[in-house]
Amino acid sequence: MSATIEIVEVSPRDGLQNEHVILPTEAKLELIRQVADAGARRIEAVSFARADLVPAMADAEDVMAGVDRTRGISYAGLVLNRRGLDRAIAAAVDEINVVVCASDTFNRRNQNASTEESLAAALDVVTGARAHGIFATVTIATAFGCPFEGEVPLERVLDLAVRAAEGGAQEVCLADTIGVGVPTQVRALTDGFRARSAAPLRFHFHNTRNTGIANALAAIDLGVTTLDASAGGIGGCPFAPNATGNIATEDLLYAIERMGMSSGWNLATLLPTADFLGAQLGHPVPAMVSKAGVFPNS
Amino acid sequence: MSATIEIVEVSPRDGLQNEHVILPTEAKLELIRQVADAGARRIEAVSFARADLVPAMADAEDVMAGVDRTRGISYAGLVLNRRGLDRAIAAAVDEINVVVCASDTFNRRNQNASTEESLAAALDVVTGARAHGIFATVTIATAFGCPFEGEVPLERVLDLAVRAAEGGAQEVCLADTIGVGVPTQVRALTDGFRARSAAPLRFHFHNTRNTGIANALAAIDLGVTTLDASAGGIGGCPFAPNATGNIATEDLLYAIERMGMSSGWNLATLLPTADFLGAQLGHPVPAMVSKAGVFPNS
Incomplete structure (x- = not known):
């Protein structure tokens, strides 16, 4: 394989959102600088959720005000509704990510609305974002299973994904929210999805049950070239308290580079970020390559 | 895929051999009972290495004397030379595993002999074992890379593997010793290997850099049906001190069962073994499914 894989770095948002420690703005900016230095060109930097509901992301405007806009990096913000979109537009994000949970129960707990209501709101947000020239992704969460409902029917996920694309999403991301x-x-x-839509497809995997890298490589093998990953493997899901989080960017980079694919990242540059995050968060992070080292060494 | 995957449970030998804590014989027998109860039908139970070099395995005869021989389980012993084979025969193992390291440097450090010398010794052991009706596997270690030499040429690994099969090995196992x-x-x-030999092929993966499950599923996708795994993911390599160990049996079981394959194991029965091992070894074990739980729950 000689594909080039695009990694959307989600550690500043999905990674930090569910940690017990809330990082100060400057530490978030340092994380964003580090992943940018290592090669990130798309970074999910902030969430425009309500500050009282997601206090870890309350400084979204300050983070966006502090990022380096001269490097050609696309900064994304998570947006759940029109109010969030207004903030995203004011903060001048380059792209937005709107989440709809395929599981109705999960969506109600997460967004206090039915899946259908959230899809309608998402498409409204997508339309509004695109009117401002902001790239718009819709993520279908719990696409691989729900902690409350169990299996989520494939047809339900595909229906939502296709409707998101038809409704204007420029990219559809299928998320294994609980790993x-x-x-x-x-x-x-x-x-x-491919049978029904030509929209770009992206995946978001968690390594909760150790299948994350296998899933990422399976997606790549199917021609998918955009994947989410999180430096250090930080993140997780509040509904799976003992679980490890997103697939680690360094672990994904190791696998794809050793398989002969390119990413535009420099793995060696990224490795120290795991220690930075561990020190900031007060616990070791789940990424493995940062512990074991690259191979071959030279 | 509807294949049946055979897992060789290696926790009692490869898993425990590199732990700092040496388990008493009774705890090893309890581990063997637990994996047998969960479905193991091939268990690498002991090593007949010299007790002064591998003290964790010094009680090989006692372990073999204590295992249940009424359950149709094939118990394997690691053997490095004729002296070890004599002990294995006396202990009435059902199968032996002889290791040859593809990297000459690694083999010299591990076995104080060149790779060629070890291959000759291995084939002598294989002949002796088969004369006693003992099933004989040759494992080619460092088949995916060496911590001292770096890349190990594919042709070198294949040459050794084919010569092992031609020399009488009834199964060849290719091991990613350092993950x-x-x-x-x-x-x-x-x-x-398939282009040159019809001998059964088995793989031994470590999850050191988070590629273990992806490698296992890749092997299965290629038609390989026998894989090593270790309950709790215990094990590792003394040359990679910070690294996680063998792929965890429970993580492999989760992946293959959710993909529709069968193994003859009961994952739910195996899950408590991770806590047993954690208590015995004094540290959490790397397996993930035992922490995160199975899915769906019911």
Whole structure:
């Protein structure tokens, strides 16, 4: 394989959002600088959720005001509604990510609305973002399973994904929010979506049950070239308290580079970020390559 | 995929051999009972290495004297030379595993002999074992890379593997001893071996750099049906001190069962073994599914 893989670095948002420690703005900016120095060109930097509901992301405007806009990096903000979009526009994000949970129960707990209500709101946000020249992604969360409902029917996920694309999303991201997915699901979702939509497809994997890298490589094998990952493997899900988080950017980089693919990142430059995050968060981070080292060494 | 995957449970030998804590014989027998109860039908139970060199395995005869022989389980012992084979025969193992390191430097440090010398010794052991009706596997270690030499040429690994099969090994196991492998290597090794030998192929993966499950699924995708795994993911390599160990049996079981394959194991029965091992060893074990839980829950 000689593909070039685009990694959307989600540590500043999805990574930090569910940590017990809330990082000061300057530490977030340092994280963003580090991943940018290592090669990140798309960074999910902030969330425009309500500060009282997601206090870890309350400084979204300050973070966006502090990032380096001279490097050609696309900074993304998570947006859930029109109010969030207004903030995103004011903060001049380059792209937005709107989340709709395929599981109705999960969506109600997460967004206090039904999946259908959230999809409608998401498409409204997408339309508004694009009117301002902001690139718009819709993420379908719990696409591989729900902690409350169990299996989420494939057809339900595909229906939402296709409707998101038809409704204006320039990219659809399928998220294994709780880390239960396996490569056969990646294939079924990819094939099913491709049969119905030409929109760019992106995946968001968690390594909760150790299947994250296998899922990422399965997606790549199917021709998907955009994947979320989080430096240090930080993140996780509040509904899976003992679980590890997003797939680690360094672990994904190791695998794809050793398989002969390119990413535009420099793995060696990224490795120290795991220690930075560990010190900031007060616990070791789950990434493995930062502990074990690259190979070969030279 | 509807294949049946055979897992060789290696926690009692490869798992425990490199731990700082040496388990008493009774605890090893309890571990063997637990994995047998969960479904293990091939268990690498002991090593017949010299007790002064591998003190953790000094009670090999006692372990073999204590295992349940009424359950149809094949118990394997690691053997490095004729002296070890004599002990294995006396202890009535069902199968032996002989290791030859593809990296000459690694083999000299590990076995104080050149790779060629160890291959000759291995084939002598294989002949002796088969004369006693003992099933004989040859494992080619450092087949995916060496911590001292770096890359190990594919042709060198294949040459050794084919000569092992031609020399009488009834199964050849290719081992990623230090956990550097990626699925493209699994494919190259599998295709290369299959082109030259009809002998059964088995893989031994470590999850040191988070590629272990991806490698296992890649092997399965290529038609390999026998894989090593270790309950709790215990084990590792003394040359990679910070690294996690063998792929965890529970993590592998989760992936393959959710992909629709069968193993003959009961994952739920195995899950408590991670806590048992953590208590015995004095540290949490790397397996993830035992922390995160199975899915769906019911």
